[in-house]
Each structure stands twice: as C-alpha cells, then as structure tokens.
Amino acid sequence: MSAPRGDHLVGILGGMGPAATAAFYAKLVERTPATRDQDHLRVAIWADPTVPDRVGAVLGTGGADPYPAMLAGARHLRALGTTLAVMPCHTAHAFLPDLVRDSGLRFLDMVAETVGQLERTGTSFGGGGGGGGGGGGVGLLGTRATLATGLYQRRLHDARFAVVLPEEPAQVQVDLAIKKVKQGDPVAAGLHLGKAIDAMTERNPSPIVLACTELPLAARYLPEGGTATLLDPTEVLADRVVQECWD
Amino acid sequence: MSAPRGDHLVGILGGMGPAATAAFYAKLVERTPATRDQDHLRVAIWADPTVPDRVGAVLGTGGADPYPAMLAGARHLRALGTTLAVMPCHTAHAFLPDLVRDSGLRFLDMVAETVGQLERTGTSFGGGGGGGGGGGGVGLLGTRATLATGLYQRRLHDARFAVVLPEEPAQVQVDLAIKKVKQGDPVAAGLHLGKAIDAMTERNPSPIVLACTELPLAARYLPEGGTATLLDPTEVLADRVVQECWD
Numbered sequence: 001m002s003a004p005r006g007d008h009l010v011g012i013l014g015g016m017g018p019a020a021t022a023a024f025y026a027k028l029v030e031r032t033p034a035t036r037d038q039d040h041l042r043v044a045i046w047a048d049p050t051v052p053d054r055v056g057a058v059l060g061t062g063g064a065d066p067y068p069a070m071l072a073g074a075r076h077l078r079a080l081g082t083t084l085a086v087m088p089c090h091t092a093h094a095f096l097p098d099l100v101r102d103s104g105l106r107f108l109d110m111v112a113e114t115v116g117q118l119e120r121t122g123t124s125f126g127g128g129g130g131g132g133g134g135g136g137g138v139g140l141l142g143t144r145a146t147l148a149t150g151l152y153q154r155r156l157h158d159a160r161f162a163v164v165l166p167e168e169p170a171q172v173q174v175d176l177a178i179k180k181v182k183q184g185d186p187v188a189a190g191l192h193l194g195k196a197i198d199a200m201t202e203r204n205p206s207p208i209v210l211a212c213t214e215l216p217l218a219a220r221y222l223p224e225g226g227t228a229t230l231l232d233p234t235e236v237l238a239d240r241v242v243q244e245c246w247d
Numbered sequence: 248m249s250a251p252r253g254d255h256l257v258g259i260l261g262g263m264g265p266a267a268t269a270a271f272y273a274k275l276v277e278r279t280p281a282t283r284d285q286d287h288l289r290v291a292i293w294a295d296p297t298v299p300d301r302v303g304a305v306l307g308t309g310g311a312d313p314y315p316a317m318l319a320g321a322r323h324l325r326a327l328g329t330t331l332a333v334m335p336c337h338t339a340h341a342f343l344p345d346l347v348r349d350s351g352l353r354f355l356d357m358v359a360e361t362v363g364q365l366e367r368t369g370t371s372f373g374g375g376g377g378g379g380g381g382g383g384g385v386g387l388l389g390t391r392a393t394l395a396t397g398l399y400q401r402r403l404h405d406a407r408f409a410v411v412l413p414e415e416p417a418q419v420q421v422d423l424a425i426k427k428v429k430q431g432d433p434v435a436a437g438l439h440l441g442k443a444i445d446a447m448t449e450r451n452p453s454p455i456v457l458a459c460t461e462l463p464l465a466a467r468y469l470p471e472g473g474t475a476t477l478l479d480p481t482e483v484l485a486d487r488v489v490q491e492c493w494d
Binding site for chain 2: 042051183
C-alpha cells in the first residue's frame with residue numbers, strides 16, 4: 001500500500017449510535033497509513049440518530065420501522081458519489097441485504113469481515129477453525145437483536161468456530177453497557193461490560209467479539225485486571241476499508 | 248434545553264484535517280445532552296482531505312487553490328439539506344465569507360464564536376476586556392496562515408483583548424505539533440505543543456487559544472506539569488451548535 005486511490009469515496013451510514021460513528025471515523029483515520037491530509041481517504045458520513053430503534057424492530061417488539069430512514073441515508077450517500085459504504089452498527093446489519101438491493105451501494109459487511117478476520121488469524125487467538133477459537137470457542141457480546149438474528153452465529157458455525165453466547169445475567173450487563181454509552185457515560189458502561197466479560201470468561205472463550213459498536217467505547221473503561229482477549233469489529237472494518245481503497 | 252429541533256441538519260465541512268474532524272464530531276456528540284440515540288442531532292459530514300493545502304494558499308506561497316474543492320463540499324452539504332454548517336479548520340476560515348456567499352449555507356464562524364466566548368467568560372480567565380484576558384492578554388497558537396490573516400487578532404482587538412503571538416521559535420514548535428498530528432503521531436505533537444506553550448507562558452497570556460483544530464489533539468499528550476489555561480475553539484463551536492439546535 002503506497003497511496004490512496006483518489007476515485008474512492010467512503011460512505012459511512014452512521015448515527016446508530018452517534019458516538020460509535022464518531023469512534024469508527026476516528027479509527028479509520030488513525031489506521032490509514034497517511035502522512036499528510038491529502039493522502040487520507042475522502043469520506044462522507046450520514047449520521048441520522050433519529051432512525052427508530054433497531055433492536056425493537058428486529059425483535060418484533062414494536063416501534064416504528066427504522067428501514068425507510070436507513071434507506072434514505074444510503075441513498076444520500078449514493079447521491080454523493082460513494083463508492084464503498086460501511087455501516088458501523090451490528091444490529092442494523094439485519095437490514096443489510098435489503099439496503100444493498102434498494103440503494104445499489106456496495107457495502108462491506110462488518111459481520112462477514114469480522115468472521116473472515118477470525119478465520120485468517122484464528123491461531124493468534126489460540127485456536128482457529130475446527131472446534132473454536134480458544135478452549136471454549138468464540139465469545140459473542142451484542143444486542144439481543146444481533147444475537148437473535150443469528151448473523152454472527154451462522155457465519156461462525158460455517159467457519160467451524162464454536163460460539164459462546166452470554167447467559168441472561170451477562171446479557172443484562174451488556175444491555176446496560178450499551179445503554180450507558182448511548183447516555184454519554186462510558187465509565188459506567190465499562191463497569192457493566194466488565195461484569196459481562198467476567199461471566200463469559202468462566203467458559204473460556206477467546207476472543208470475545210464486541211459485536212455492538214457501543215461496546216468498544218465501554219471497553220476503554222474496563223476495570224483493570226481482566227485478561228480476556230477482545231476483538232473489535234470496527235477495527236477490522238476500518239482496516240478492510242483502508243485495504244480496499246489503497247493501492 | 249430539553250429536546251433537539253428535528254428539522255435541523257448539522258453539516259460539517261471537514262477533512263481539514265481528518266483527525267480534527269473526527270474529534271470535532273466526537274465532541275459534538277459528547278456535549279449534546281441526549282440520553283438516547285434519537286435525541287442526538289442529525290449530522291452530515293463531508294470530509295475531503297484531498298483539498299489542497301490551505302496554509303500555502305493563504306500565505307500565497309504557491310500550490311493549488313483549495314477553494315473550489317471547499318465550495319464543492321459546501322454545496323454537497325447544502326444539497327443534503329444542511330440547515331447549519333460548521334468548518335472545524337481555522338485556516339480555512341479565511342475563505343468563510345466566500346463560502347457563505349457562494350454556497351448559501353448558514354455557517355457558525357468558529358473564530359467569532361471563540362472570541363464571543365472570551366467576551367462572555369473573560370473574568371473566568373482572570374481578565375476580560377479592557378486590557379487582555381490574564382495579565383498578559385490572550386495567547387494565540389495556530390498556523391502561520393491563520394495568524395497572517397489576522398482573523399483572530401482583529402476580533403480580539405475589537406473586544407479590547409491584548410493578544411500575545413508566538414515568537415519564531417515557538418511558531419516552529421506549533422508547526423511541528425500540527426504536522427505530527429496530521430502524521431498520526433499525537434504523542435510527538437504533544438511534546439512540540441508543550442514547548443510552544445512554555446515559550447508563551449513567559450509572557451503570561453491567559454487563556455492560550457488553540458487556534459488550529461489539530462492542536463487540541465496534541466494537547467491530550469502535553470507533558471505533565473504545565474499550568475497554562477487553554478481554550479479549545481472546537482469545544483466552543485460544538486457547544487454553540489447544540490445551543491442553536493436545541494429548544
């Protein structure tokens with residue numbers, strides 16, 4: 001990689017939530033091997049946090065349909081000339097096939113890219129395919145909606161990884177961690193995420209995938225002393241964007 | 248303030264530089280008093296880091312004209328429905344009157360807002376109008392271009408603040424701090440900024456305005472022990488956006 005391809009415009013369909021979008025954009029900038037402004041990637045961000053709740057829509061527990069607003073955002077990004085789109089929200093990936101079909105945008109799929117990364121680097125996590133990452137398989141923390149869709153589980157199973165899902169008390173802590181990040185309190189979020197990870201590590205998964213884009217923000221404030229190996233899909237996605245857009 | 252006005256779309260004309268844009272967006276999110284995604288502001292970001300160098304253009308030292316690319320970005324933001332625009336780059340504010348005229352966008356002027364904040368809170372910096380902020384006036388650190396335009400100096404003088412500008416050795420350190428942030432090395436940038444601030448504090452300015460949007464990123468890595476009071480115009484701008492967009 002030596003220079004960006006100037007014809008690329010990276011479109012970020014964001015706002016779900018906004019802090020996660022800002023953190024993703026910062027990661028994309030940090031992970032771009034540029035040494036001056038002009039070598040960085042052209043980026044357009046559409047961040048509409050007023051998109052109705054994705055979790056409720058996916059779980060069918062009511063609320064307005066978020067899809068029309070998501071599609072409107074994708075169409076804005078397309079009109080701007082986006083050549084490669086990403087959506088730093090796992091729950092919203094339930095709508096990704098529809099978004100691709102209806103917007104005509106090319107998206108990198110964060111779930112597929114993360115599982116692909118696990119397949120490529122499985123051994124660095126002490127495992128690999130054929131029975132799981134670490135001794136207990138790959139851990140998965142996300143919203144109830146992301147877990148309910150099975151998007152990660154299907155791909156992980158196809159790649160022959162065993163999957164460790166949180167039990168109810170840990171999921172409650174994950175829900176609180178996500179909520180606290182969205183409330184602007186990442187410190188409290190870190191405490192909740194720490195409890196969820198502690199509950200998971202009894203079953204020895206490695207790595208634990210932070211499959212909600214709010215969770216890496218909580219992970220900055222984890223209590224000291226934890227030894228779990230975490231995987232941040234937004235880092236994987238940012239690296240893949242750079243790989244796609246640099247020659 | 249109790250809720251955002253749903254009709255607002257905040258447009259960020261960014262990419263100058265990209266890390267500063269990401270940091271500004273993160274500050275806007277952090278400083279919005281929302282407790283759930285749906286209460287955050289709708290934001291569109293056009294971040295084209297390939298805009299030619301603004302410093303060279305303002306100083307007339309050669310290079311391509313950055314204005315056409317800046318105007319194209321402003322027009323993209325307008326086409327998306329932007330109701331309030333900001334540009335987190337001080338040097339580019341030399342082009343702000345032209346941008347307002349040619350794009351038809353309403354911009355908040357970061358320089359004017361920062362001086363306005365100094366006028367409102369002058370006493371909290373130990374001074375106020377009528378002779379300067381602290382004992383030695385208001386310090387100003389930015390690119391050579393920002394200082395050459397006199398944008399800040401004129402407004403500060405109009406508000407009866409004395410202005411302390413860096414001498415050449417301190418300006419060299421500021422230039423290096425900005426360059427290091429753009430190179431993705433904020434730790435080295437912090438060391439350079441620390442040297443610039445040390446050189447300034449001999450003349451006792453308070454506060455020192457970080458009048459380049461890369462400098463607050465360097466300030467996160469200042470050596471310990473400094474006592475200078477710093478003012479970050481991107482925080483002022485983020486707060487003003489929230490004030491404008493909330494009822």
